[in-house]
Each structure stands twice: as structure tokens, then as C-alpha cells.
Amino acid sequence: FVAALVPIVVAYLIGALPFGYLVGRARGVNLFHAGSGNIGATNAARVLGRSFGVLVFVLDFLKGVAPVAAAVPLANALDAGAATAFGAPDVVRVGAAALAFLGHLFPVYLGFRGGKGVATGAGTVFVLVPISAALSILTWVVVLFASRFVSLASLAAGTVLVVAHLVSAPAPLGENALPSTLYLVIGTALVFVKHRANAKRLLAGTENAVGEFSMRQT
Numbered sequence: 393f394v395a396a397l398v399p400i401v402v403a404y405l406i407g408a409l410p411f412g413y414l415v416g417r418a419r420g421v422n423l424f425h426a427g428s429g430n431i432g433a434t435n436a437a438r439v440l441g442r443s444f445g446v447l448v449f450v451l452d453f454l455k456g457v458a459p460v461a462a463a464v465p466l467a468n469a470l471d472a473g474a475a476t477a478f479g480a481p482d483v484v485r486v487g488a489a490a491l492a493f494l495g496h497l498f499p500v501y502l503g504f505r506g507g508k509g510v511a512t513g514a515g516t517v518f519v520l521v522p523i524s525a526a527l528s529i530l531t532w533v534v535v536l537f538a539s540r541f542v543s544l545a546s547l548a549a550g551t552v553l554v555v556a557h558l559v560s561a562p563a564p565l566g567e568n569a570l571p572s573t574l575y576l577v578i579g580t581a582l583v584f585v586k587h588r589a590n591a592k593r594l595l596a597g598t599e600n601a602v603g604e605f606s607m608r609q610t
């Protein structure tokens with residue numbers, strides 16, 4: 393039982409690593425006080441330059457991928473068969489995904505003030521539900537190019553992620569898929585909550601588009 397909890401705790405500690413904040417600090421900038429005030433890849437690109445945005449995206453994405461990919465092997469390495477301690481191995485995998493995601497949103501290292509969860513959430517779902525995740529990432533790219541708003545792209549991607557999973561899973565509320573369904577629905581809801589300032593700006597017509605630098609301080 394304890395062996396099944398270890399990958400979930402490790403997932404939180406990895407998810408909480410604030411790569412955007414650290415890259416900003418290495419460049420002498422506190423991202424909490426620049427641009428949109430967010431520590432995600434978009435604001436890193438906005439404030440530090442596009443290549444640093446890509447770097448932060450890759451690091452934040454990988455800290456979603458790694459804990460989910462490692463969860464079941466790690467639990468079983470600590471104690472043979474531990475990955476099924478909560479039922480199906482999926483529970484340990486989804487638990488790791490949820491805690492990596494929550495780690496990014498509420499990092500212990502920064503007084504629980506974190507990011508919006510898009511890149512890290514994308515990393516977790518890329519391992520957990522690859523087909524729905526691929527559709528979601530495609531949506532993100534299409535909406536970004538069509539609208540030039542990263543926040544709108546992220547909100548659309550979260551919506552498509554949930555809909556694609558509900559439509560494609562044979563029984564999304566059945567025993568096997570229920571943990572991932574709950575994670576996707578609650579995770580996407582949290583992404584929406586974290587974007588409420590962006591949503592207000594989108595509705596007011598004051599959200600900044602990619603390529604514009606007239607960002608309001610938050």
C-alpha cells in the first residue's frame with residue numbers, strides 16, 4: 393500500500409518543480425512580476441523570448457510525462473504487485489498524473505503559488521489518454537493560429553480533451569475509465585479556473601494576442 397503511494401508523492405514533488413520561475417530567475421527576471429504574471433511557457437516566451445518559452449514548455453511537459461510513465465514500474469519495483477493496491481494499475485497512474493498536475497498548480501517550493509497547468513497537464517494526458525491528448529494538442533495549435541490567443545487555445549484544448557475522452561472511451565464512467573475521466577474533468581475545470589483573468593480579458597477584448605507586447609500587468 394505504501395509502495396503504491398510513493399509514485400504519487402514523487403509525482404507531486406516533480407510536478408511542483410517551477411521550471412518557468414527558475415528559468416526566469418536564471419535570466420534575472422521574476423515572471424510573477426512581468427508580463428501576465430504567470431510562470432508558464434507563454435509568459436516565458438513573452439518576457440524572455442521565444443526560445444526560453446519553448447524550453448519552459450518542454451520541461452513543464454516532461455514533468456507531466458515522467459511521473460505518469462514511471463508510476464506503475466516504480467510501485468512494482470518497491471513491492472511486487474503494489475501497482476494494483478488500489479484496484480487497477482490505472483488508479484496509481486491517474487493518481488500520479490493528478491498530483492503532478494496539482495504540483496504545478498500549487499508548488500510547495502513557491503508557497504503554493506504556481507502556474508495554469510496547460511503544459512504539465514498536456515504531458516500527463518499524453519501518456520494517459522494519447523488519442524484524446526493528440527486531438528487536444530492539435531486543437532490548441534489550430535485555435536492559436538486562427539485566433540492568436542494562447543489562453544483561448546488552452547481553453548479550447550481542455551474542452552476538446554474532455555469531449556474526445558467521453559466520446560471515445562467505451563465506458564467513460566465504467567470502473568476502468570472512471571479515474572481518468574474524473575481527472576480529465578476536474579483537471580480541465582481547474583485549467584478554466586486558473587484562466588479566469590484571461591477569460592475576462594478575452595470577453596472585454598483586452599487579451600493580448602501573440603506578437604503584441606502591450607501586456608497589462610496583473
Ligand code: NKO
Nearest residue numbers: 428432433434435510513514532543546549579
Ligand atoms: O501568460 O496567461 P498567459 O497568457 O503557458 O498564459 C496562458 C496560457 C498558459 O499556458 C501555458 C502553457 C502553454 C503550453 C501549450 C501546450 C499545448 C497543449 C494543449 C493541451 C491541453 C491539455 C489540458 C490538460 C488538462 C488536464 O494558456
